[in-house]
Amino acid sequence: xxxxxxxxxxxxxxxxxxxxxxxxxxxxxxMFRIIIQLPKADRKxxxxxxxxxxxxxxxxxxxxxxCLIHVKLWKRNKVLGYMHSSIAFGxxxxxxxxxxxxxxxxxNRIHLFYYPIFFNYFVAETxxxxxxxxxxxxxxFFLLIILSGIVLAIIKRFAxxxxxxxxxxxxxxxxxxxLYSLWAIFPLRLLAESFxxxxxxxxxxxxxxxxxxxxxxxxxxxxxxxxxxxSIALCVFMCVLxxxxxxxxPAEMLLIPMRNAGIRIRxxxxxxxxxxxxxxxxxxxxxxxxxxxxxxxNCKDTTVYLNRMLRRGNERRxxxxxxxxxxxxxxxxxxxxxxxxxELRIAQRERRAYALSPSYSAINxxxxxxxxxxxxxxxxxxxxxxxxxxxxxxxSIRRATASLLDKAGVRWQMMDPENGLCCGRPLMMAGRTExxxxxxxxxxxxxxxxxxDTLLLSCPICYKVFLEEYKLEGVRVVHHxxxxxxxxxxxxLQVRRDDGLKLVFHDPCELGRGCGIYEEPRRAVAxxxxxxxxxxxxxEAICCGGSLGSLTLxxxxxxxxxxxxxxxxxxxxxxxxxxxxxxCLATFVRQADRPVRDIAEVLDxxx
Amino acid sequence: xxxxxxxxxSSAVNLDTxxxxxxxxxxxxxxxxxxxxxxxxxSATCTxxxxxxxxxxxxLLGLQRGRDDEVDSxxxxxxxxxxxxxxxxxxxxxxHLILTLCRLSRKxxxxx
Numbered sequence: 001x002x003x004x005x006x007x008x009x010x011x012x013x014x015x016x017x018x019x020x021x022x023x024x025x026x027x028x029x030x031m032f033r034i035i036i037q038l039p040k041a042d043r044k045x046x047x048x049x050x051x052x053x054x055x056x057x058x059x060x061x062x063x064x065x066x067c068l069i070h071v072k073l074w075k076r077n078k079v080l081g082y083m084h085s086s087i088a089f090g091x092x093x094x095x096x097x098x099x100x101x102x103x104x105x106x107x108n109r110i111h112l113f114y115y116p117i118f119f120n121y122f123v124a125e126t127x128x129x130x131x132x133x134x135x136x137x138x139x140x141f142f143l144l145i146i147l148s149g150i151v152l153a154i155i156k157r158f159a160x161x162x163x164x165x166x167x168x169x170x171x172x173x174x175x176x177x178x179l180y181s182l183w184a185i186f187p188l189r190l191l192a193e194s195f196x197x198x199x200x201x202x203x204x205x206x207x208x209x210x211x212x213x214x215x216x217x218x219x220x221x222x223x224x225x226x227x228x229x230x231s232i233a234l235c236v237f238m239c240v241l242x243x244x245x246x247x248x249x250p251a252e253m254l255l256i257p258m259r260n261a262g263i264r265i266r267x268x269x270x271x272x273x274x275x276x277x278x279x280x281x282x283x284x285x286x287x288x289x290x291x292x293x294x295x296x297x298n299c300k301d302t303t304v305y306l307n308r309m310l311r312r313g314n315e316r317r318x319x320x321x322x323x324x325x326x327x328x329x330x331x332x333x334x335x336x337x338x339x340x341x342x343e344l345r346i347a348q349r350e351r352r353a354y355a356l357s358p359s360y361s362a363i364n365x366x367x368x369x370x371x372x373x374x375x376x377x378x379x380x381x382x383x384x385x386x387x388x389x390x391x392x393x394x395x396s397i398r399r400a401t402a403s404l405l406d407k408a409g410v411r412w413q414m415m416d417p418e419n420g421l422c423c424g425r426p427l428m429m430a431g432r433t434e435x436x437x438x439x440x441x442x443x444x445x446x447x448x449x450x451x452x453d454t455l456l457l458s459c460p461i462c463y464k465v466f467l468e469e470y471k472l473e474g475v476r477v478v479h480h481x482x483x484x485x486x487x488x489x490x491x492x493l494q495v496r497r498d499d500g501l502k503l504v505f506h507d508p509c510e511l512g513r514g515c516g517i518y519e520e521p522r523r524a525v526a527x528x529x530x531x532x533x534x535x536x537x538x539x540e541a542i543c544c545g546g547s548l549g550s551l552t553l554x555x556x557x558x559x560x561x562x563x564x565x566x567x568x569x570x571x572x573x574x575x576x577x578x579x580x581x582x583x584c585l586a587t588f589v590r591q592a593d594r595p596v597r598d599i600a601e602v603l604d605x606x607x
Numbered sequence: 608x609x610x611x612x613x614x615x616x617s618s619a620v621n622l623d624t625x626x627x628x629x630x631x632x633x634x635x636x637x638x639x640x641x642x643x644x645x646x647x648x649x650s651a652t653c654t655x656x657x658x659x660x661x662x663x664x665x666x667l668l669g670l671q672r673g674r675d676d677e678v679d680s681x682x683x684x685x686x687x688x689x690x691x692x693x694x695x696x697x698x699x700x701x702x703h704l705i706l707t708l709c710r711l712s713r714k715x716x717x718x719x
Contacts, residue, residue, distance in 0.1 A: 353718045354709045354718065355710060356708075357683070358685055360686075393694070418657075420654065422654050427687050430687050546693075554700050555700065586693055
């Protein structure tokens with residue numbers, strides 16, 4: 001390779017340089033802003049992980065697998081996986097190979113920022129170039145891969161069903177500018193490289209294209225304008241990038257190390273929350289996943305639009321979207337980047353001003369505490385069963401749980417036989433964390449007084465908060481589905497299996513996605529009958545629609561969501577629907593065409 | 608002198624002097640409040656009732672009768688557990704109603 005121009009410069013590189021300088025400057029400032037906005041302890045932890053070898057390796061691996069290869073997307077949808085990894089990985093390889101070419105052939109030019117990008121314009125082929133034919137082949141190969149990805153992207157934009165998405169995001173104006181400039185970059189690069197391929201050399205893609213063009217284009221005058229167009233397309237893309245969804249490309253590279261360091265959302269708009277908003281690629285996977293999308297009008301209340309409104313600072317819509325969400329967590333379960341939709345919303349709810357704040361400090365729990373002390377009869381250990389508000393509303397669950405505990409010969413007592421306090425989770429969901437802490441302290445007082453070693457809960461809403469927020473040293477917090485499964489496995493509960501009974505298990509949001517418990521309840525259900533699966537299950541189970549997470553959805557608006565969840569549950573035509581949450585039970589019972597039972601009721605009926 | 612009984616202070620409500628601003632604003636923001644039939648299902652199930660006599664029915668009634676202190680003391684013990692929403696035969700989203708009410712000042716303005 002030899003240089004065609006002695007000064008190694010042409011004015012057409014200027015738009016590229018402007019774009020690059022802008023996007024780099026913007027991203028560096030944004031990165032420092034986010035890091036500075038983190039609380040001090042979080043920031044220290046994050047910076048420490050950056051110099052810890054274990055984390056460095058983990059970060060590099062995760063960034064490579066997620067940002068370039070898009071492993072999570074491949075697992076979910078092969079076509080979308082190919083589309084994204086072809087563009088991301090292909091582009092990365094082209095940049096890498098461009099640098100390699102400069103290092104190999106013209107090492108004196110490596111300090112020029114633009115040289116690897118526009119290499120083919122600045123060089124002419126010589127005899128020695130034959131050694132680089134592999135590089136040229138790879139360049140063309142990856143360009144072809146990218147172009148195939150772009151073709152898929154164009155098809156997806158106009159017919160998203162073909163790639164398996166029912167709905168896709170409505171793009172904002174800036175997103176459209178970014179999208180079209182991104183689409184333009186690679187065909188323009190192919191054209192530009194083809195026009196100069198007889199000078200700079202090329203491979204299986206550019207040389208035949210060059211030959212074809214030369215058949216009807218008499219001269220080389222169109223080569224320079226095409227390189228200009230390529231540079232301008234790059235400039236436009238990079239200049240709009242910070243204001244479009246493509247901001248997720250640089251943002252995700254910071255998000256992954258931060259998540260690996262265990263940073264959480266502490267402020268609704270700053271630090272990690274801001275980074276998550278930037279990281280949203282607006283792919284729209286959450287639109288199809290959201291249980292609210294059954295009603296078309298609620299499609300605009302999904303996480304992707306929350307992120308957009310957060311970027312725009314549209315307070316009215318932010319409030320509306322934050323309050324409507326069921327907090328079922330499915331958007332996070334399907335999100336490729338892992339944007340925590342529910343946590344973002346709770347953070348928005350937390351910053352709301354109230355004229356009246358509840359206070360529970362005046363509540364005297366001493367009578368409740370002395371009741372459990374009396375109930376324990378001076379012995380420590382044993383099971384303390386906290387039914388919680390919702391189980392009190394569905395007494396059949398409480399009766400069945402009590403009956404099973406007696407049948408298994410467990411020494412137990414109830415924490416809230418008559419009066420009790422709420423666990424605090426509904427307040428947390430409403431963003432009133434401070435007040436929830438008061439309830440948590442009161443409940444913890446009763447539990448410690450009882451001297452129990454196991455706290456049994458029949459409600460996943462309570463279970464999640466007891467597990468995560470209560471500091472109960474020496475007390476095992478367990479959900480009744482897990483507890484009964486253990487009793488069955490240990491032989492303390494003898495369950496008769498009814499082979500003719502088809503049962504489907506509904507994963508309650510708080511138990512499944514919330515606490516990661518999927519298999520224990522299934523094993524328990526399988527002990528009582530034949531277990532069949534719903535259409536969507538495990539992490540992708542559909543919320544019953546009764547969730548306490550939503551503050552504003554009315555009963556009428558929830559009804560189609562419940563119906564949709566029931567349709568999903570009954571695809572295998574089960575005889576009974578089994579759930580492990582009193583709220584799901586109460587919600588389903590109203591609309592189900594077949595019996596809905598709690599797991600405790602099913603087991604009790606077969607014991 | 609102890610007569611074995613005493614006179615309780617008058618609990619008569621003079622509706623002419625009651626300021627309805629907060630109730631009116633609530634109705635504006637949560638129109639479902641108007642559909643309450645006062646059946647008392649919410650009172651019967653309320654988790655906070657044993658601690659404060661909380662009842663959504665009484666809150667709505669108290670607002671219309673100018674019993675602001677009583678309303679506030681009831682609201683300040685609500686734990687948002689959602690049982691009242693589940694049992695309401697009119698399908699009123701009582702949690703939304705309570706939270707909206709907590710955001711209103713006595714003059715009926717939404718605090719910011």
